[in-house]
Amino acid sequence: TDKKDILALIEKAETTHELTKDEIVALLIDTEYEAEFFAAADRVRRMYVGDEVHLRGLIEFSNTCKQNCLYCGLRRDNKKVNRYRLGPETILDFATKAKSYGYRTVVLQSGEDEWFDVAAMVDIIKKIKELGLAITLSVGEKPREVYQAYRDAGADRYLLRIETTDKALYEKLDPGMSWDNRVKCLQDIKELGFELGTGSLVGIPGQTIESLADDVLFFKSMDADMIGVGPFIPNPDTPLAKEAGGTFELSTKVMAMTRLLLPDINIPATTAMESLNPQGRVLALQRGANVVMPNVTEGEYRQLYLLYPGKICINDTPAHCRSCITGKIQGIGRKVAETHGFRVKRA
Numbered sequence: 001t002d003k004k005d006i007l008a009l010i011e012k013a014e015t016t017h018e019l020t021k022d023e024i025v026a027l028l029i030d031t032e033y034e035a036e037f038f039a040a041a042d043r044v045r046r047m048y049v050g051d052e053v054h055l056r057g058l059i060e061f062s063n064t065c066k067q068n069c070l071y072c073g074l075r076r077d078n079k080k081v082n083r084y085r086l087g088p089e090t091i092l093d094f095a096t097k098a099k100s101y102g103y104r105t106v107v108l109q110s111g112e113d114e115w116f117d118v119a120a121m122v123d124i125i126k127k128i129k130e131l132g133l134a135i136t137l138s139v140g141e142k143p144r145e146v147y148q149a150y151r152d153a154g155a156d157r158y159l160l161r162i163e164t165t166d167k168a169l170y171e172k173l174d175p176g177m178s179w180d181n182r183v184k185c186l187q188d189i190k191e192l193g194f195e196l197g198t199g200s201l202v203g204i205p206g207q208t209i210e211s212l213a214d215d216v217l218f219f220k221s222m223d224a225d226m227i228g229v230g231p232f233i234p235n236p237d238t239p240l241a242k243e244a245g246g247t248f249e250l251s252t253k254v255m256a257m258t259r260l261l262l263p264d265i266n267i268p269a270t271t272a273m274e275s276l277n278p279q280g281r282v283l284a285l286q287r288g289a290n291v292v293m294p295n296v297t298e299g300e301y302r303q304l305y306l307l308y309p310g311k312i313c314i315n316d317t318p319a320h321c322r323s324c325i326t327g328k329i330q331g332i333g334r335k336v337a338e339t340h341g342f343r344v345k346r347a
């Protein structure tokens with residue numbers, strides 16, 4: 001692809017929000033026109049979702065997981081992790097505090113932990129809904145009836161990253177898990193009327209640029225409402241300790257591509273991005289992102305939810321993060337949204 005072609009492709013992406021796989025690959029490979037590419041994603045972000053940044057308060061309520069994903073610090077074979085579970089009262093307390101900081105959404109995230117049965121989760125969801133907050137769940141693969149029960153209880157959104165659309169690679173890195181079942185979960189979540197969030201890891205060993213292009217096309221085919229992408233960061237206590245990680249640049253390129261092709265969705269500036277680059281979230285907000293998910297987990301639990309090393313904010317308080325992130329958002333001329341921040345579909 002020559003230079004004029006790259007600029008033409010950026011313009012095509014910006015104006016039509018449609019690219020072929022080969023065209024996506026060409027843009028992801030290009031290094032010469034990155035500034036133009038990111039600027040286009042920033043314009044599309046501004047035109048479709050505006051200057052407001054939605055904050056979602058993240059509660060990491062259990063670091064216990066029955067799965068064994070090779071990249072993740074919380075995998076069941078990692079015996080170095082001090083496992084914790086927050087009780088319902090503590091979760092509700094953190095949600096109440098999240099509300100007091102002005103967050104309009106709480107994200108309940110955990111490993112795949114069967115200790116929290118459906119009745120317990122339903123009860124927590126109902127009580128948080130009474131606070132007037134939107135709820136995003138990020139608790140892994142469940143049978144459709146369980147998703148149904150969570151939806152009926154009032155949960156609004158569900159995050160479940162596909163991690164990679166390369167089925168063979170997925171099943172190698174997530175031993176014992178089925179890629180087809182993951183897609184089935186995403187379809188169930190969508191059909192049940194949740195806002196659907198998915199996304200991928202960038203830079204996992206064995207991943208190609210072609211496969212990242214497939215990821216973005218998959219997001220589009222699923223009509224996802226939220227897409228979170230972040231760099232893979234090798235964790236020393238996992239089998240992938242010695243592997244190379246993903247880069248900040250490539251992960252923001254995949255994110256910017258997602259904004260260009262799914263212009264009206266919500267896209268977080270991810271914690272993993274900032275863990276690789278001290279300006280990572282602000283840069284991501286200027287390359288297509290419009291959401292940040294500050295941590296509202298309190299005390300010692302923060303250090304224990306360690307998916308990867310170098311995770312930001314593990315020694316900060318929720319109050320500190322709240323003012324920190326507001327400063328960063330205002331510092332780039334953006335504003336903190338005061339709505340619940342659901343996707344507003346635009347043609």
Ligand code: 5AD
Nearest residue numbers: 071072161201231232233272307308
């Ligand atoms: N580096 C970056 N992200 C990771 N995740 C898990 N392990 C890592 C890692 N080592 C991501 C996965 C998961 C999300 C909750 O955290 O994509 O879906």
Ligand code: SF4
Nearest residue numbers: 065067069072075111
């Ligand atoms: Fe468990 Fe999620 Fe980590 Fe996999 S990525 S081991 S499912 S917490």
Ligand code: FES
Nearest residue numbers: 313316321324325
């Ligand atoms: Fe936690 Fe900045 S958001 S310290």
